[in-house]
Amino acid sequence: MKNFMEPESVALIGITRNSGPSAFNLMENMIRFGFPGDIYPVNPSAGKILGKKAYSDVGEIKKKIDLAIISTPRQTTIDILKECVAANIKAAIVVNQGFNDADSRGKEMQREMSEMARNNGIRILGPNTLGVINNFNNFTTSFMPLTKEKAPVGVICQSGIHFVAPREFSGKIGKAIDLGNSCDIGFYDALKYFGNDPDIKIIAIHMEGLSQGKEFYSLARKVVKEKPIIFHKTGSSETGARAALSHSGSMAGNYKIYKAAFKQIGLTVLETGGQMSDAVKTLLYLPVMKGNRVGVITYSGGAGIMGSDSVERYGLRLASLLPETIHETAKLSPDWMPLGNPLDIWPAVMLEGARKAYSVALKTVLSDPNVDGVLCIALAPLPEFSFLDVSDALNEVMDNFPAPKPVVVWTYGPNTGDTARRFETKKKIMAYHTIERATWALSLLRDRYKSVIKESTK
Numbered sequence: 001m002k003n004f005m006e007p008e009s010v011a012l013i014g015i016t017r018n019s020g021p022s023a024f025n026l027m028e029n030m031i032r033f034g035f036p037g038d039i040y041p042v043n044p045s046a047g048k049i050l051g052k053k054a055y056s057d058v059g060e061i062k063k064k065i066d067l068a069i070i071s072t073p074r075q076t077t078i079d080i081l082k083e084c085v086a087a088n089i090k091a092a093i094v095v096n097q098g099f100n101d102a103d104s105r106g107k108e109m110q111r112e113m114s115e116m117a118r119n120n121g122i123r124i125l126g127p128n129t130l131g132v133i134n135n136f137n138n139f140t141t142s143f144m145p146l147t148k149e150k151a152p153v154g155v156i157c158q159s160g161i162h163f164v165a166p167r168e169f170s171g172k173i174g175k176a177i178d179l180g181n182s183c184d185i186g187f188y189d190a191l192k193y194f195g196n197d198p199d200i201k202i203i204a205i206h207m208e209g210l211s212q213g214k215e216f217y218s219l220a221r222k223v224v225k226e227k228p229i230i231f232h233k234t235g236s237s238e239t240g241a242r243a244a245l246s247h248s249g250s251m252a253g254n255y256k257i258y259k260a261a262f263k264q265i266g267l268t269v270l271e272t273g274g275q276m277s278d279a280v281k282t283l284l285y286l287p288v289m290k291g292n293r294v295g296v297i298t299y300s301g302g303a304g305i306m307g308s309d310s311v312e313r314y315g316l317r318l319a320s321l322l323p324e325t326i327h328e329t330a331k332l333s334p335d336w337m338p339l340g341n342p343l344d345i346w347p348a349v350m351l352e353g354a355r356k357a358y359s360v361a362l363k364t365v366l367s368d369p370n371v372d373g374v375l376c377i378a379l380a381p382l383p384e385f386s387f388l389d390v391s392d393a394l395n396e397v398m399d400n401f402p403a404p405k406p407v408v409v410w411t412y413g414p415n416t417g418d419t420a421r422r423f424e425t426k427k428k429i430m431a432y433h434t435i436e437r438a439t440w441a442l443s444l445l446r447d448r449y450k451s452v453i454k455e456s457t458k
Helices: 027-032 074-086 104-120 187-195 212-223 236-248 255-265 273-285 299-312 322-328 348-354 354-367 381-390 391-399 416-421 435-456
Strands: 009-015 038-042 067-068 091-093 123-125 132-134 153-157 176-179 202-207 229-234 267-271 291-298 373-379 407-412 430-433
Touching: 009 027, 027 038, 038 067, 067 074, 074 091, 074 104, 104 123, 153 187, 176 187, 187 202, 187 212, 202 273, 202 348, 212 255, 229 255, 229 273, 255 267, 255 348, 267 273, 267 435, 273 430, 273 435, 291 299, 291 354, 299 373, 299 435, 322 354, 348 354, 354 373, 354 381, 354 391, 373 391, 373 416, 373 435, 407 416, 407 435, 416 430, 430 435
Parallel strands: 009 038, 009 067, 067 091, 091 123, 153 176, 153 202, 202 229, 229 267, 291 373, 373 407, 407 430
Antiparallel strands: 132 176
């Protein structure tokens, strides 16, 4: 995979002469992205493209090419791949559609590509793909504009939508591989690359269908012991499976079998793609939870009841707080206020202020040996009520708390976006838009410890 992710020289075959946003010019996008290597445009109808000499075919270049990117009409693809083989190019990305996702002729051409990869020493990514992103090397093969972020997140997918809209899916992308129709390079190859990549700490997979299932399962069982793997299988319904076949030519397979097998070896299996960004940030930044006992700290008695329901829904339970834990918060509260878990601190807030009351509560609950993780319920006030914003105060508690226990927060109110970002500034507390998402996040950390970390120490 090195030639795909870290090339020093690239041939762009079929590159357009047009430029500007409406041209979707891959070469222009690659230069803007900051790729430091050599780019060789191949277009027999152009003398120069974006100031670089254009070649009539790859054989004319006469220099070492690590990667060829082919974006020509499908009927020319096989002949161009043969030219790449003759030029000793070892890696190629086929961008265009019209192969396994199309008619019988397209399926036949994809079979020819697979045979060429097996028999001629060339690896092929695609067809029907945006290719790769490597934000650590300022490299992309996408003709669509992308966000650059050196996050330790590796994404493997079968659709370019995950490249173009990462915040709606994985949240962040450091490196990504769009497998497309997978005529050659598949999930096994991509997982092996990210499993050995020191830049990548967590792997997010969006899968339509899988070949090499046995090999992938065996590899995933090894990789997940070192790096969390988050898995979302699309095409799980009957209609979704048909759509997967028409989109990437992938047989969707039996979702229940995928789900059971991957959960068994410790993968985090998601029901919806919308859960991916929360799962990524949870497993990337928060410590595992070594039990299922949750301390709930709340401004609101009603929200505490909601938290109790959510804790039980995700297979967790309310911790039995020690008397001394409750006593520390009781000292800030009116004598008439009964305290327990959930720990309702609003009366203490009214007497001592939000920052002091919440800081004392979080510190004592975290220190309680009966607590494995903490769910905080906090207001997201408008700027004129900033005295109710406890994000800085709780981060200060985390700075001075040595024991690794996860803390999640549900923020509610008129300013959730800004408040959530302030909570996450130091990456020690993660914020969620619903109380169910926050509690679910704790369950992921419990599952990660129970199925992977604890098992590996036996």
